[in-house]
Amino acid sequence: MDFLKPIPRRTFAADFNRAFPDVDMTAFRKFWIALIFSGLSLAAFAQDNHDAHTPDHSAQAGETEHAAGSAAHEYACGHSLSIEPEFNAGDVAVHHISDANAIHIVGDLYLHLPCILHAPGYGWTFTTTAAFDPHHHGNGTRSKDGYVLVHGNVMRLQNPAYASGEFEVSDYTHEEVTEEGKTKIRYHAIVNGQCEVLDAKTTYDGGLMGGGITSFNDFSITRNVFTMLVTAILLFLLFWSVARASVRRSGQAPKGLQNFLEPFITFIRDEVAKPSIGPKYEKYVPYLLAIFFFILGLNLIGQIPFFPGSANVTGNISVTIVLALITFIITTISGNKNYWEHIVWMPGVPAVLKIFIITPIEILGILLKPFTLLLRLFANIAAGHIVVLSFVGLIFIFGDAGESVGGSITGLIASIPLTLFMMALELLVAFLQAYIFTILSATYFGMAVEEAHH
Amino acid sequence: MLFLGDFSVIRPEPGLLFWTTFIFLTFWFLMSRFAFKPIAESLKKREMDIQDALDQAKQAREEMANLQAENEKLLAQAREERANILKDAKEAKDEIIAEAKERANAEYKRKVESAIQDIENQKMAALVELKNNAGKLAIEIAEKVLLKELGNKPEQEAYAKSLVDQIKLN
Numbered sequence: 001m002d003f004l005k006p007i008p009r010r011t012f013a014a015d016f017n018r019a020f021p022d023v024d025m026t027a028f029r030k031f032w033i034a035l036i037f038s039g040l041s042l043a044a045f046a047q048d049n050h051d052a053h054t055p056d057h058s059a060q061a062g063e064t065e066h067a068a069g070s071a072a073h074e075y076a077c078g079h080s081l082s083i084e085p086e087f088n089a090g091d092v093a094v095h096h097i098s099d100a101n102a103i104h105i106v107g108d109l110y111l112h113l114p115c116i117l118h119a120p121g122y123g124w125t126f127t128t129t130a131a132f133d134p135h136h137h138g139n140g141t142r143s144k145d146g147y148v149l150v151h152g153n154v155m156r157l158q159n160p161a162y163a164s165g166e167f168e169v170s171d172y173t174h175e176e177v178t179e180e181g182k183t184k185i186r187y188h189a190i191v192n193g194q195c196e197v198l199d200a201k202t203t204y205d206g207g208l209m210g211g212g213i214t215s216f217n218d219f220s221i222t223r224n225v226f227t228m229l230v231t232a233i234l235l236f237l238l239f240w241s242v243a244r245a246s247v248r249r250s251g252q253a254p255k256g257l258q259n260f261l262e263p264f265i266t267f268i269r270d271e272v273a274k275p276s277i278g279p280k281y282e283k284y285v286p287y288l289l290a291i292f293f294f295i296l297g298l299n300l301i302g303q304i305p306f307f308p309g310s311a312n313v314t315g316n317i318s319v320t321i322v323l324a325l326i327t328f329i330i331t332t333i334s335g336n337k338n339y340w341e342h343i344v345w346m347p348g349v350p351a352v353l354k355i356f357i358i359t360p361i362e363i364l365g366i367l368l369k370p371f372t373l374l375l376r377l378f379a380n381i382a383a384g385h386i387v388v389l390s391f392v393g394l395i396f397i398f399g400d401a402g403e404s405v406g407g408s409i410t411g412l413i414a415s416i417p418l419t420l421f422m423m424a425l426e427l428l429v430a431f432l433q434a435y436i437f438t439i440l441s442a443t444y445f446g447m448a449v450e451e452a453h454h
Numbered sequence: 455m456l457f458l459g460d461f462s463v464i465r466p467e468p469g470l471l472f473w474t475t476f477i478f479l480t481f482w483f484l485m486s487r488f489a490f491k492p493i494a495e496s497l498k499k500r501e502m503d504i505q506d507a508l509d510q511a512k513q514a515r516e517e518m519a520n521l522q523a524e525n526e527k528l529l530a531q532a533r534e535e536r537a538n539i540l541k542d543a544k545e546a547k548d549e550i551i552a553e554a555k556e557r558a559n560a561e562y563k564r565k566v567e568s569a570i571q572d573i574e575n576q577k578m579a580a581l582v583e584l585k586n587n588a589g590k591l592a593i594e595i596a597e598k599v600l601l602k603e604l605g606n607k608p609e610q611e612a613y614a615k616s617l618v619d620q621i622k623l624n
Contacts, residue, residue, distance in 0.1 A: 098462045099470060116469075153462075203465035211465040218469045225473040232481040239489035246496035251503065265493060285494065286486035294481060316463045318470035322478060382463055 077188040077195035078175025081139055081150065089393030093386045097312040099224045100152035102129035104138055105307045113226055115154060117147055119216035122163055129154075131166075143167045147216075148189050148198065152223075155187060155198040156216045167191050172198075184210055224319065227311035231297040239293070268292055268438060276442035280449045284442065287330065291323060292438040299381060299430030303423065305388075314433070315382030317374065324374035327441040332366075334448040341452075373440055380433050384426040391419040591621060 074080065103111035112130035119125075125145040129152075132140025138152030146163040147154050150172050157163075171190040176183055187198040201218040203211030221229070238257070245258045254262055268289050273281040298313040313319055341347065343362040346354055398404075398411025595617040599610060 094461050099467070201467060201469070203462075203467050204471075205465045209465045210461070218467065219472055220469055221473070222469065224470055225477070228474065228477045232477050236481065236484055236489065239485060239493070243489045243492040243496075247492050250496055250499065254500075262493070262497065265490070266497065269494075286490045287482060289490050290478075290482040290485050293485070294478060312463065316470060318466045319474045321466055322471055322474040326475075326478065378463070 075171070075173045075188070075190060075195060077197075078173040078186070081172040081174060081187075082136060087393075087396050089390050089397060092393055093389035095151065096310070096389055097315055097382055097385045098153075099222045099311075099316060100138065101149065101154045101218075101220050101222055102134060102138055102152050103223050103226065103307060104152060108135055110134055110138070111226075111307070113223070114221045115147070116219040116221070117145075117154060117156075117216055118219060119146065119156060119163075122146070122216075139172055141169055143169050143189065143191065148172075150187055150189075150198065153201070154218055154220065155189075155200055156214070157189060157191070158197045158199055158215065162191060162196070182207075223311045224313045224316055227301060227308070227313050228298065228319075230308060231301050231313075232294070235293050235297045264293075265289060272435075272439050272442050276439060277446040277449060281442075284330075284445050287326075288438050288442055291327070291441060292434050295323070295377065295437055296430060296434035299434060300427075302381065302385065303426055303430060312382060312385045314377055315380075315385055317378045320374035320378040323377070323437070324370040327373060327444060328366075328370035330441075331369075331444040331448045334445055336449060336451070338450060338452040339448045369440075369444055373437060377433050377437055380429055384422070384429055388419055388422045388426065391415050391422055394418070588621060591617070 101115060102113055105111055110129065112128045115125070115127045115129060115131075117125040117127075122145070125147060127144055127147075129140075129149055131142065131144045132147070132149035132154075133142050134140045134149050134152070138149060140149030142148075143157060143162055144166055146157045146160075148157065148169055149155075169189045169191055170193070173188045173190065173195065174185050175188070177186045178184075187200070188195045189198055190196070199214040199216065200211065201216060202213045203209070204213075205211045239261065242258050242261050245256075246254070246262075249255065249258070269281075269285050272292075273285050273288055277284055295314055298319075301309045302312055302314065304310060343366065344359060346358045346362070349358055392415060394415040395408055395411035398414065399406075399408030595614065599614050599617070
């Protein structure tokens with residue numbers, strides 16, 4: 001746990017203000033509502049601590065002062081990652097909801113996962129995160145074929161001198177740089193006492209979200225992939241046993257697990273598929289069931305705060321993009337003449353309106369539907385994780401990140417009911433979002449297969 | 455943008471996109487093939503079984519109701535028959551009684567008539583006898599009168615008169 005270490009205090013709200021501007025509004029609202037709840041107790045304590053700490057603020061600018069005795073933590077290429085950062089609930093939350101190549105279990109204990117890496121021009125690298133020998137904070141101490149592990153994520157050394165073989169990496173640094181008017185964080189590895197620039201993995205956001213196409217692609221079994229596999233296997237075994245039971249006990253009353261899961265199946269079939277899709281519902285039921293249980297399973301596993309849970313899978317846009325895309329593809333393939341006619345050439349509307357308003361809107365709508373689908377699921381789940389983590393973070397903020405026992409206890413008293421409330425809410429959201437994704441998918445299929453009735 | 459540097463969850467990553475697609479499609483296929491299909495079939499079968507059982511129960515109930523109606527009908531019939539029988543019996547009884555009465559009357563009439571006849575006959579016989587006796591008496595009287603006339607005339611008359619009175623007694 002990163003935030004269990006003594007670290008200086010920083011303002012909570014400021015970090016979150018910065019943390020949220022690009023997140024979906026739902027996340028934003030949820031967070032502020034939660035903050036208002038905790039506002040009263042927060043105000044009371046802020047009073048006490050204000051005088052004692054404000055003067056220190058400027059003095060703390062140089063972080064070396066903190067890493068008592070180890071002056072080697074400041075490099076030409078930025079601050080070392082091995083010193084404890086200031087406690088920042090936003091950073092902690094973001095770190096915990098992010099995907100990672102190795103699963104951090106507790107202390108220096110990691111579950112090492114396979115790494116499947118591809119750098120154009122350098123070929124494939126198959127290894128595990130154990131090859132990077134991570135110690136603290138998921139920072140590896142070795143490079144392998146040019147790859148290193150920083151905060152549990154694989155990065156690549158730009159310098160081709162290290163592109164093959166293993167090298168000792170003594171430290172990592174990060175610094176803010178401004179490129180083409182954009183401020184971003186650049187990571188460096190310290191190899192042989194030299195600063196070496198690191199590349200993050202390729203992402204397809206076109207630079208809009210701070211990523212972009214870099215020197216390598218990461219196809220590793222990451223924490224999210226691992227959780228997805230585990231969830232998929234668990235769900236499969238669960239339903240397979242129910243399926244076997246239903247065959248074996250054919251003609252008898254259902255029992256146990258069968259009794260528990262069958263109502264979900266009949267619910268999706270009778271309350272979601274049938275009314276939304278209409279008479280042709282039957283062939284869509286397996287997909288709706290698969291998507292419902294897949295999302296629900298991942299949502300619920302993500303709620304478990306320790307290994308093997310806690311991974312924020314459905315709160316990752318890559319995952320929701322794929323799920324929404326599959327719904328989109330099925331809708332598009334299922335679309336009948338009536339569906340396309342209503343999009344391209346809406347009957348009963350003047351041609352001028354059709355050309356300039358209806359058709360552009362409808363075509364935009366085709367793309368917007370899956371987009372809202374993926375954004376809604378992603379934002380709700382990510383926001384839930386962030387809020388829960390923030391409430392846990394309250395303990396460290398109140399306790400001046402470990403320096404004040406009294407503050408920690410107050411933080412604990414404030415944090416427990418809030419976290420409990422959020423977790424209960426997230427449990428509801430886990431079911432709700434799985435249901436919403438399913439019923440909206442069903443509605444889109446229903447639109448695609450609806451027959452003309454005029 | 456500092457924040458976005460770490461906020462990786464809003465950046466589509468090729469690896470995660472690939473693995474999600476692969477895992478979900480496999481999951482979808484396996485679940486459809488090995489879990490949802492048999493479950494859906496068994497659910498359908500069970501629904502049909504339940505429907506059948508309900509239908510059968512309904513049918514049985516209807517049959518039962520039919521049977522009961524029939525029973526009721528039979529009972530009603532039996533009751534009607536009993537009433538008829540009773541009615542018939544009553545009629546027969548009345549008839550028999552009437553007949554008996556009639557016959558008794560006729561017998562009685564016949565008896566009375568024969569009694570009257572008898573009486574008449576007896577009366578006639580008595581009259582005949584009386585007439586015979588009266589003749590005899592008259593002859594005896596006449597004989598005695600004739601015998602007495604020869605002695606005393608007033609006495610004769612008195613005597614005749616007493617004889618006549620004797621006759622009147624009858």
